Amino acid sequence: MDQxxxxxxxxxxxxxxxxxxxxxxxxxxxxxxxxxxxxxxVILTRMKRGAGVVIGVVNIFQTLPSLAILAFFIPILGVxxxxxxxxLFFYSVLPILRNTYAGVxxxxxxxxxxxxxxxxxxxxxxxxxxxxxxxxxxxAGVRTSTIYLIGWTTLxxxxxxxxLGDYILIGxxxxxxxxxxxxxxxxxxxxxxxxxxxxxxxxxxxxxGLKGLKEVS
Numbered sequence: 416m417d418q419x420x421x422x423x424x425x426x427x428x429x430x431x432x433x434x435x436x437x438x439x440x441x442x443x444x445x446x447x448x449x450x451x452x453x454x455x456x457v458i459l460t461r462m463k464r465g466a467g468v469v470i471g472v473v474n475i476f477q478t479l480p481s482l483a484i485l486a487f488f489i490p491i492l493g494v495x496x497x498x499x500x501x502x503l504f505f506y507s508v509l510p511i512l513r514n515t516y517a518g519v520x521x522x523x524x525x526x527x528x529x530x531x532x533x534x535x536x537x538x539x540x541x542x543x544x545x546x547x548x549x550x551x552x553x554x555a556g557v558r559t560s561t562i563y564l565i566g567w568t569t570l571x572x573x574x575x576x577x578x579l580g581d582y583i584l585i586g587x588x589x590x591x592x593x594x595x596x597x598x599x600x601x602x603x604x605x606x607x608x609x610x611x612x613x614x615x616x617x618x619x620x621x622x623x624g625l626k627g628l629k630e631v632s
Contacts, residue, residue, distance in 0.1 A: 422593045434601050437578035440571055441564045444500050448560055453553065457541055470513060477509045481570050487505025489574060503567060507560045512518025517551030532565030538539030545624050554617035558610055565606045
């Protein structure tokens with residue numbers, strides 16, 4: 416315990432910097448995942464035959480070892496934050512894509528027919544009916560993806576990406592447990608805080624009608 420307190424005294428400022436780096440890498444990767452996966456998920460609901468193939472391919476990619484993906488991008492992008500963000504982006508896509516597809520696919524078809532009946536275009540149906548109703552399921556995918564990535568971002572240290580993984584790597588190399596603890600505990604704290612924040616955001620963006628249904632159920 417004394418070792419940990421001494422570590423925090425000497426490295427408190429650096430620890431905050433590492434936490435910010437860790438969060439930055441994770442959230443940029445998730446945002447990129449949202450930008451790609453949500454539109455792709457909507458498109459796949461219009462391409463029934465291709466949906467299974469695309470989701471299957473993304474699913475296979477997800478099974479590849481994280482370090483292997485990081486190593487793959489080193490010859491292309493070098494070392495540092497960029498290859499780490501790109502590799503983590505690929506891992507962020509599947510939960511968001513799968514949930515977007517399921518959420519939009521699950522929208523009541525009668526509502527879509529009603530939309531057509533009042534003259535809504537396809538884009539208006541997506542924007543005003545399908546996406547708002549699919550928000551809870553999409554947000555569940557975003558939360559899952561974000562929590563995964565906050566944990567996986569520790570691996571960015573292996574390619575010079577920074578973040579809290581630096582402390583874990585140093586601790587393993589020098590057999591100093593205080594470094595490992597200083598890296599691992601803040602990662603857990605970040606994951607809990609971000610998950611709680613996304614849960615609150617999910618409630619805010621969920622349509623009022625759906626909130627009522629949740630309360631009844």
